[in-house]
Amino acid sequence: MPEVDDYHVPPGCCDELLDAGGEPREHAASLLATLQRLGPDALVAAGERREDIFMQQGITFEVTASDGARRDRPFPLDLVPRVMPAGEWTTIKRGLAQRIRALNAFVDDVYHAHEIVRAGIVPWSLIVSRPSFARPVHGVRAPGGVYCHVSGCDLVRDGDGSWRVLEDNVRTPSGISYVIENRVAMTRLMPELFAGHRVRPIDHYPSLLLDALRVVAPAGGEDPNVVVWTPGPLNPAYFEHTFLARQMGVELVEATDLVVRDAICFMRTTAGLQRVHAIYRRLDDDFIDPLEFRPDSLLGVPGLVRAYREGTVAIANAIGTGVADDKAIYHYVPEMIRFYLGEEPILGNVPTYLLTNERTRREVLKRLDELVVKPTSESGGKGVFIGPHASAAEREHQAQLIEADPARFIAQELVHLSTAPTEVGEGKLAPRHVDLRPFAVFGDEIRIVPGGLTRVALREGSLIVNSSQGGGSKDTWVLAEDGADELASGTYRPRRPPRLPDVRYGGWSGQEQQQQQ
Amino acid sequence: MLARIAQELFWLGRDLTRAEHTARMLDGAFHADVAGALADRGVTLSWEGVVAIIGAKPPAPGEKRRAPTDVPPPFDRHEVAALLTIDMATPASIASCIDRARERARTLRDVISTEMWEALNSFFLSLGRYDLQAALITGPYSAYQEVKERCALFWGLVERTMLHDESRSFLEAGGRIEAADMVLRMLRVAVPADLSAAAEGAQPGHEGEAIALLHAVGGVQAYQRAVRYAPALPAVVRFLLYDDGYPGSVAFSLQALRAALHTADAQPRSSPPVLRLGRLIADLELQRRTHEGFDQTLERVQHELELVDHDIDERYFAIAALAAVHL
Numbered sequence: 001m002p003e004v005d006d007y008h009v010p011p012g013c014c015d016e017l018l019d020a021g022g023e024p025r026e027h028a029a030s031l032l033a034t035l036q037r038l039g040p041d042a043l044v045a046a047g048e049r050r051e052d053i054f055m056q057q058g059i060t061f062e063v064t065a066s067d068g069a070r071r072d073r074p075f076p077l078d079l080v081p082r083v084m085p086a087g088e089w090t091t092i093k094r095g096l097a098q099r100i101r102a103l104n105a106f107v108d109d110v111y112h113a114h115e116i117v118r119a120g121i122v123p124w125s126l127i128v129s130r131p132s133f134a135r136p137v138h139g140v141r142a143p144g145g146v147y148c149h150v151s152g153c154d155l156v157r158d159g160d161g162s163w164r165v166l167e168d169n170v171r172t173p174s175g176i177s178y179v180i181e182n183r184v185a186m187t188r189l190m191p192e193l194f195a196g197h198r199v200r201p202i203d204h205y206p207s208l209l210l211d212a213l214r215v216v217a218p219a220g221g222e223d224p225n226v227v228v229w230t231p232g233p234l235n236p237a238y239f240e241h242t243f244l245a246r247q248m249g250v251e252l253v254e255a256t257d258l259v260v261r262d263a264i265c266f267m268r269t270t271a272g273l274q275r276v277h278a279i280y281r282r283l284d285d286d287f288i289d290p291l292e293f294r295p296d297s298l299l300g301v302p303g304l305v306r307a308y309r310e311g312t313v314a315i316a317n318a319i320g321t322g323v324a325d326d327k328a329i330y331h332y333v334p335e336m337i338r339f340y341l342g343e344e345p346i347l348g349n350v351p352t353y354l355l356t357n358e359r360t361r362r363e364v365l366k367r368l369d370e371l372v373v374k375p376t377s378e379s380g381g382k383g384v385f386i387g388p389h390a391s392a393a394e395r396e397h398q399a400q401l402i403e404a405d406p407a408r409f410i411a412q413e414l415v416h417l418s419t420a421p422t423e424v425g426e427g428k429l430a431p432r433h434v435d436l437r438p439f440a441v442f443g444d445e446i447r448i449v450p451g452g453l454t455r456v457a458l459r460e461g462s463l464i465v466n467s468s469q470g471g472g473s474k475d476t477w478v479l480a481e482d483g484a485d486e487l488a489s490g491t492y493r494p495r496r497p498p499r500l501p502d503v504r505y506g507g508w509s510g511q512e513q514q515q516q517q
Numbered sequence: 518m519l520a521r522i523a524q525e526l527f528w529l530g531r532d533l534t535r536a537e538h539t540a541r542m543l544d545g546a547f548h549a550d551v552a553g554a555l556a557d558r559g560v561t562l563s564w565e566g567v568v569a570i571i572g573a574k575p576p577a578p579g580e581k582r583r584a585p586t587d588v589p590p591p592f593d594r595h596e597v598a599a600l601l602t603i604d605m606a607t608p609a610s611i612a613s614c615i616d617r618a619r620e621r622a623r624t625l626r627d628v629i630s631t632e633m634w635e636a637l638n639s640f641f642l643s644l645g646r647y648d649l650q651a652a653l654i655t656g657p658y659s660a661y662q663e664v665k666e667r668c669a670l671f672w673g674l675v676e677r678t679m680l681h682d683e684s685r686s687f688l689e690a691g692g693r694i695e696a697a698d699m700v701l702r703m704l705r706v707a708v709p710a711d712l713s714a715a716a717e718g719a720q721p722g723h724e725g726e727a728i729a730l731l732h733a734v735g736g737v738q739a740y741q742r743a744v745r746y747a748p749a750l751p752a753v754v755r756f757l758l759y760d761d762g763y764p765g766s767v768a769f770s771l772q773a774l775r776a777a778l779h780t781a782d783a784q785p786r787s788s789p790p791v792l793r794l795g796r797l798i799a800d801l802e803l804q805r806r807t808h809e810g811f812d813q814t815l816e817r818v819q820h821e822l823e824l825v826d827h828d829i830d831e832r833y834f835a836i837a838a839l840a841a842v843h844l
Binding site: 188210248498 | 741816
C-alpha cells in the first residue's frame with residue numbers, strides 16, 4: 001500500500017478495503033500488508049506477465065476502436081482483489097435469492113394469471129409495451145416453473161455502505177467466464193496474496209449450471225442432452241460461450257446445427273439427428289425463431305418456439321424473461337417481493353423515477369444536474385446520462401429527449417459507487433469505482449457462486465464500469481467463515497498416505513552413478 | 518538390439534514421463550493450495566500427498582531414515598515445490614529427471630533421431646537459463662507449462678521422426694509404465710480408504726478433491742467431455758483407472774505398454790511381462806464391472822505392476838546388468 005495520504009477516496013463514497021479514517025478494514029488488513037511488503041515492482045512485473053498469459057490463452061474482449069476497426073484486447077484484470085467478509089456475503093446472497101424468486105414469479109405471472117396487474121401494483125399497459133414482452137409464449141409454463149435459470153444482477157454499495165441493486169439481468173448475463181479465469185490468473189500471477197486467506201472457491205459454477213439445465217430438461221428419464229447455443233464467433237461474448245461449453249463438456253451449437261421436426265428439437269450429428277432436451281441460449285428472444293419473432297433473423301431456428309410451447313425442450317433463460325429486467329419494471333421489484341413472497345426486500349433499489357408521470361417528470365427535469373437518466377431498453381451502459389458530469393448543452397439535449405418520449409427513460413438518484421484500491425500504473429494504487437455482479441443459477445433451487453464479477457471503472461472519477469466502455473475487472477474474494485464452514489459438508493479426518501513401493505531409478509547410468517558413489 | 522541400449526531407452530521414456538507428471542501434479546497441488554478452502558474438503562492432494570506420491574526425499578548417506586509410522590512434518594509449498602522442481606540433489610525432482618534423460622539420450626544418439634536429441638538437449642539447457650528459483654516464488658505456472666510443452670514436443674517428434682522398431686517400443690514402454698505408475702500412486706494417496714466404487718456421486722464434499730485429481734493429470738476437459746457430470750470422486754477415480762478413451766488412464770497406459778512389449782518381444786507368446794500384463798488388463802476389466810472397493814483394487818494393481826516391472830527387467834535387461842556388476 002502506498003502512503004495513505006496519497007489515497008483519496010472521493011467524497012461521499014465508501015471504500016471496500018479502507019475505512020473512513022484511511023485504515024485498512026479488518027478483513028482486508030492482511031491483504032494490504034502483503035501488498036505493501038511486495039511493493040509496487042511486484043505489481044508491475046505481474047502486470048506484464050498478465051498480458052502475455054491472457055493473450056496466449058485467448059482471454060480477450062473485442063472492442064471497436066474509434067477508427068471502426070475491431071480488435072481483441074486482453075480482458076483488463078486489476079491485480080488487487082476485492083475482499084468481502086463472510087457475513088456481508090451472506091446478506092447479499094439471501095437478498096439476491098429473494099429477488100430472483102420474485103422476478104421468476106413475476107415472469108410466470110405476466111404470461112399467466114396477471115395477479116400483480118389485477119392487484120393494481122404494476123400497470124398492464126406498461127408490461128405489454130415493453131419491447132421484450134413476448135406474446136408468443138403467453139400461457140406457456142416453462143419446465144419446472146423456472147424461467148430465470150441464470151441471472152446476474154448488478155449490485156452497488158452506496159455512500160452509506162448499504163448494498164443496492166442497480167440493475168437486474170435475467171436475459172443472458174455475461175461475465176462468469178471472466179470471474180473464473182480471473183481467479184485462475186490471480187493464483188498464477190499473485191499467489192502470495194492468497195497466503196493467510198481462506199477464499200471460497202468459485203470454479204464449480206459450470207457444474208451448477210449443468211445440474212440446473214439437467215434438472216429442467218424434459219428428458220423423461222433419458223440422459224438429458226444439453227447444449228449451449230451461440231450466435232457465432234462474431235459475438236463479443238463468444239469466448240464465454242466456448243468457455244461454458246468446454247467446462248460443462250457439452251456441445252456448442254449454432255443455429256444451423258439445430259433443427260425442429262414435429263415440434264421436437266434435434267441437432268445434426270455425424271450419426272444423424274440427435275434429440276436436444278435443454279438449450280442454454282446466448283442470444284436474445286428476438287433472434288431465436290424467425291417464425292415467431294423477427295422474420296429476418298438468420299441466427300434463429302424455425303419452429304423452436306413451437307417445440308418450446310409443446311414442452312419438448314427447455315430453453316434457458318426462458319423466452320420472455322426480458323420483461324422482468326426492463327429498466328421501467330425495475331422500479332416495481334421491491335413491491336413484487338412483498339406481493340409474491342410476503343417478505344421485506346433484503347436488498348433495496350436505487351430510488352427511481354418513472355418519467356411518464358407529469359409531476360415526477362417536472363421534478364426530474366428541475367434536478368437534471370444531480371440525477372442519472374437511463375434509456376429503458378438499452379444495455380451495456382449505452383445512452384446513460386450522468387447529471388453531475390454533464391455540460392449545460394448535454395443537459396439541454398437530454399431534457400429535449402425526455403420531453404419527446406418520456407416513456408423511453410427512467411431517472412435515478414446518483415449512487416456514490418464504492419471504490420477499491422486499483423493499480424493505476426507503475427504499481428501505484430488509487431481508488432476507482434466498482435460494482436458487483438454475482439451470478440445465480442436456478443434449477444431446483446437458487447445457487448450463487450461466492451463473489452462474482454467486480455467491474456472497475458479504470459478512469460479516474462468515472463462511474464461507468466462496462467467493459468465495452470473502458471472498464472476493467474477484479475478478482476472477488478469471499479472469505480470463508482471462521483470455524484463453522486458451510487463447505488465442509490462432510491468431515492474428513494486427515495488421512496495418512498498408504499505405504500507405496502519405493503520409486504525406482506533404474507537404467508544403466510543410474511547403476512553407474514551408484515557404483516561411483 | 519543391445520540390452521543396455523534397450524534399458525536406456527526404457528528409462529529415458531520413464532524419466533521424461535515422470536518429469537511431466539511431476540510438473541502436472543505440482544501445478545495441480547499448487548493451484549489447489551492457492552485457490553484455497555479446499556483443505557476443508559478433505560483434499561489430500563496436499564504437499565504431503567505429493568511428497569508421498571513422488572517418493573519422499575531419500576535419506577542422505579548417514580541420515581537416519583524416518584520411521585514410516587511417524588506422522589510427516591507439515592510441508593509448505595515453497596519447500597516442496599523447490600525440492601521437487603529444481604533441487605538437483607533430489608533424484609525425484611523435475612530437473613534431476615531431465616538431467617538423467619538427457620544423459621541417457623547422449624548415449625543413444627545413433628538410435629534416436631537428431632530432432633529428438635535436440636529437443637531434449639535444448640530442454641535441458643533451458644532449465645539452466647530459466648530462473649526457476651524466482652519463478653517458484655512469483656508463480657511456477659509458467660515453469661510447469663514449459664516442462665509440459667517440452668515433453669510433448671519430444672513425444673511428438675518420436676511420433677514424426679522415429680522408426681517404428683524395437684528401440685521405439687522400449688522408449689514407448691518406459692513412458693507408459695511410468696504413466697500408469699504415477700497415476701496409480703496418486704490415486705492411492707488421494708482416495709480415501711472407505712470410498713466405494715458403487716456409490717456414484719453419493720458422497721458429497723469430495724468435489725474439490727476430484728477436480729484437483731483431474732487437474733493433476735491434465736484430464737479435466739477429457740473428463741468433462743466423456744462423463745458430462747459434475748466431477749464426483751468415485752466417478753473420477755473410475756475414469757482415471759478404467760477409461761478406454763483417455764490416454765492418461767491406467768487401463769489405457771497398460772494396454773499401450775502391453776502393445777509396445779508385444780512388438781518388441783521376439784516371442785511375445787511366452788514372454789512373462791506380456792502374459793502378466795494380459796492378465797492384469799483382463800483383471801482390471803473385471804474390476805470395472807464388479808465395483809469392488811477402490812482401495813483393494815488400487816493396491817493389487819500396483820503390486821502387479823511392480824511385478825511386471827521386475828519381469829521386464831528380468832526378460833530384457835538383466836543380461837546387461839550382469840555385465841555391469843562385473844565391471
